[in-house]
Amino acid sequence: MNTKGEVFYNYEKIGDKYSLFSSGQDGIPNTKDDLFPQVTITDSSKIGLIKNR
Numbered sequence: 001m002n003t004k005g006e007v008f009y010n011y012e013k014i015g016d017k018y019s020l021f022s023s024g025q026d027g028i029p030n031t032k033d034d035l036f037p038q039v040t041i042t043d044s045s046k047i048g049l050i051k052n053r
Contacts, residue, residue, distance in 0.1 A: 017048035 010029045012019045024033030036052050 014050060017050050019050045021052075 009020065009022050020037060021029075022035040023029045024031065024035055026033055037049065039047070039049055039051075041047065041049060041051060
């Protein structure tokens with residue numbers, strides 16, 4: 001349970017796509033320790049994930 005108001009992941013809808021990542025150990029988004037999902041995306045993929053935005 002998250003009791004300190006910390007955010008463990010970041011989600012942003014961008015048109016019909018989205019960005020999704022963890023803020024990493026420091027808890028601060030958009031720093032070098034961020035963690036991104038490891039998903040293979042091809043031209044025919046039907047997911048809207050934007051890789052490492």
